[in-house]
Amino acid sequence: MKYPKDGxxxxxxxxYIPETLVPAIEELEENYLKFKDNKDFKRELDYYLKQYAGRxxxxxxxxxxxxxxxxAKIYLKREDLLHGGAHKINNTLGxxxxxxxxxKKRIIAETGAGQHGVATAMACAVxxxxxxxxxxxxxxxxxxxxxxxxxxxxxxxxxxxxxxKTLKDAINEAIRDWITNVESTYYLLGSAVGPHPYPVMVxxxxxxxxxxxxxxxxKISKTPDIVIACVGGGSNAIGTFYPLVDTNAEIIxxxxxxxxxxxxxxxxxxxxxxxGVLHGMMTYLLQxxxxxxxxxxxxxxxxxxxxxxxxxxxxxxxxxxxxxxxxDAEVIxxxxxLTRTEGIIPALESAHAIAxxxxxxxxxxxxxxxxxxxxxxxxxxxxxxQKYLSKHVKN
Amino acid sequence: xxxxxEKFAELSAKKEKALIAYIMVGYPNENxxxxxxxxxxxxxxxxIELGFPxxxxxxxxxxxxxxxxxxxxxxxxxxxxFNIVKKIRKExxxxxxxxxxxxxxxxxxxxKFIVEAKNAGIDGFILPDMSIExxxxxxxxxxxxxxxxxxxxxxxxxxxxxxITKLSSGFLYLVAVYGTTxxxxxxQNYTLNAIKEVKKITKGKLPVGVGFGVSTPEDVKxxxxxxxxxxxxxxAFLKLIEKTPQNKLESSIATFTKSLKRQTVQT
Numbered sequence: 067m068k069y070p071k072d073g074x075x076x077x078x079x080x081x082y083i084p085e086t087l088v089p090a091i092e093e094l095e096e097n098y099l100k101f102k103d104n105k106d107f108k109r110e111l112d113y114y115l116k117q118y119a120g121r122x123x124x125x126x127x128x129x130x131x132x133x134x135x136x137x138a139k140i141y142l143k144r145e146d147l148l149h150g151g152a153h154k155i156n157n158t159l160g161x162x163x164x165x166x167x168x169x170k171k172r173i174i175a176e177t178g179a180g181q182h183g184v185a186t187a188m189a190c191a192v193x194x195x196x197x198x199x200x201x202x203x204x205x206x207x208x209x210x211x212x213x214x215x216x217x218x219x220x221x222x223x224x225x226x227x228x229x230x231k232t233l234k235d236a237i238n239e240a241i242r243d244w245i246t247n248v249e250s251t252y253y254l255l256g257s258a259v260g261p262h263p264y265p266v267m268v269x270x271x272x273x274x275x276x277x278x279x280x281x282x283x284x285k286i287s288k289t290p291d292i293v294i295a296c297v298g299g300g301s302n303a304i305g306t307f308y309p310l311v312d313t314n315a316e317i318i319x320x321x322x323x324x325x326x327x328x329x330x331x332x333x334x335x336x337x338x339x340x341x342g343v344l345h346g347m348m349t350y351l352l353q354x355x356x357x358x359x360x361x362x363x364x365x366x367x368x369x370x371x372x373x374x375x376x377x378x379x380x381x382x383x384x385x386x387x388x389x390x391x392x393x394d395a396e397v398i399x400x401x402x403x404l405t406r407t408e409g410i411i412p413a414l415e416s417a418h419a420i421a422x423x424x425x426x427x428x429x430x431x432x433x434x435x436x437x438x439x440x441x442x443x444x445x446x447x448x449x450x451x452q453k454y455l456s457k458h459v460k461n
Numbered sequence: 462x463x464x465x466x467e468k469f470a471e472l473s474a475k476k477e478k479a480l481i482a483y484i485m486v487g488y489p490n491e492n493x494x495x496x497x498x499x500x501x502x503x504x505x506x507x508x509i510e511l512g513f514p515x516x517x518x519x520x521x522x523x524x525x526x527x528x529x530x531x532x533x534x535x536x537x538x539x540x541x542x543f544n545i546v547k548k549i550r551k552e553x554x555x556x557x558x559x560x561x562x563x564x565x566x567x568x569x570x571x572x573k574f575i576v577e578a579k580n581a582g583i584d585g586f587i588l589p590d591m592s593i594e595x596x597x598x599x600x601x602x603x604x605x606x607x608x609x610x611x612x613x614x615x616x617x618x619x620x621x622x623x624x625i626t627k628l629s630s631g632f633l634y635l636v637a638v639y640g641t642t643x644x645x646x647x648x649q650n651y652t653l654n655a656i657k658e659v660k661k662i663t664k665g666k667l668p669v670g671v672g673f674g675v676s677t678p679e680d681v682k683x684x685x686x687x688x689x690x691x692x693x694x695x696x697a698f699l700k701l702i703e704k705t706p707q708n709k710l711e712s713s714i715a716t717f718t719k720s721l722k723r724q725t726v727q728t
Contacts, residue, residue: 080594080595081592081594081595082563082590082591082592082595083590083592084519084520084589084590084612084614084636085592085611085612085613085614085617085625085636086614086616086636086639088592088614088617088621089616089617089618228526228530229516229517229530234517235517238517238518238519241519242519242520242522242641245520245639245640245641246639246640246641246644247639248616248639249616249639341567342564342567342568343562343563343564343567343590344517344564345517345519346590348567348595351564353564353568356538356539356565356568356569357515357564357565357567357568357569358515358516358533359516359517359564360516
């Protein structure tokens, strides 16, 4: 769906928003449509993506990991090598530039693992804007390295102590701020969620991932046979998938199964959720029998979210993309495996995609190729992994 | 004619404006809700908004957020909520409005939910995250069953206010200030101007109620003077409920309600 004018992907998406935000959302859509194909805007964004963020990122053949799995060739799309250490900078540079064109002086953002917060703080620093970031209190503790980084980059971090104290609540609080400061403030949403036009805008800014994969794979052989990315809100996944949905590639999104889909402790919205309305969009949600949003769990803060981007809901229902999940235990295994075979420390979010790739590769032919988007690097996670290992691994 | 429309007609004949009171059902428990409602009626409230808690109340400030959490933690479910509404309905004919978020209705199915609510005694709905663009099924389900009260904001354009007015029934809810419920920034000139502008557009066909941050008799007086047909007070009642022991709740609420209601009676 190129640009859904009604803001809907099938029945999903839309804009379920307080009336105060309507003029802001209309202003945003108007400006996005004005600038998205504007030559100067694209040139400026392209400059920052190349010279500042480090695009294009390599498509690395993970020979050791592939051999270990004993099946298909696994290629890693190295978004972890971007400035800031994750794919998030693709979107924050795009939106921060847009905000600048709109003469917005104040930027707010939400963050889960802190990667979007860091990427926002960086984009705002380089473009000379002020940023404030809402982050669940629980996440400020388990990802405190990123809190330090945001502070040093000049962003003000607001720990959110309401609700489950994670990404969902950070979004609530960012929306409340936006309602209060609607005239002066640009809300720089980091995931492919929220009211229209955010899901489509974030997808477009992240689509550089899939576009590069297409070109890079062509040089190697053909379009990939299988494409895999992790899904929380789903920004790196939609950026990977969208340019490839028209190819023959088999596409798999990987959600966080936490302690198992049968336990209450997971964040696998598409695998185990039902339709509903949250954060301005209609999409799949994890909710109870009366529509109250339930608490989620994942070892990775970035996937710890009870909703998902509406386009993923659409791709699930139309069966174009398969959505699987990986448990915390599988993720730790994948994290260690990639670290030890390739010397690459993946973010725990991205390790979900690696876990799936390892399963799929074993069942695939050697002639086949799997592309995995490695959405971020795992420096932020080493403390959490160490804690997990000392708790779970008996020597 | 709906209870809400009748109420506005009755008040208009008496040259009075409406005091609308909001409380969160189940905050901090069922007994408090019943006592608070009795106090509101005794004190002269004209319409009561009953909040049903939602896990993610993104248009609400800290006071209503906290009340939602407490109510949910105490086990407020829809069945219990509707039973409380039925109890209240047995005692009074006052118009009752259900305020909650879209997902609660969507999840059960708009039609099914609205029928059940109406049978319990609910006269209308306020859903702060329901925009007119997404309201087709909601409106069709509420038609001839309940009033649909939409919100407008001081930054809503004239043409949009016209569209929203057409889809609204009962009254039009003007959000007084940029912010969430319970916000404390005082009375703003832009709000007073907005009241006048909105009244020009509705031309008396639909009453205009002003809410968000309205908490004192002085606030009520100023908004009524600016032309509001109704004022909505919410967080201030919840604060009073929080600090008042159960045995004094009914009388304290009644006293506070009286002080607010007095300002809606033209002298």
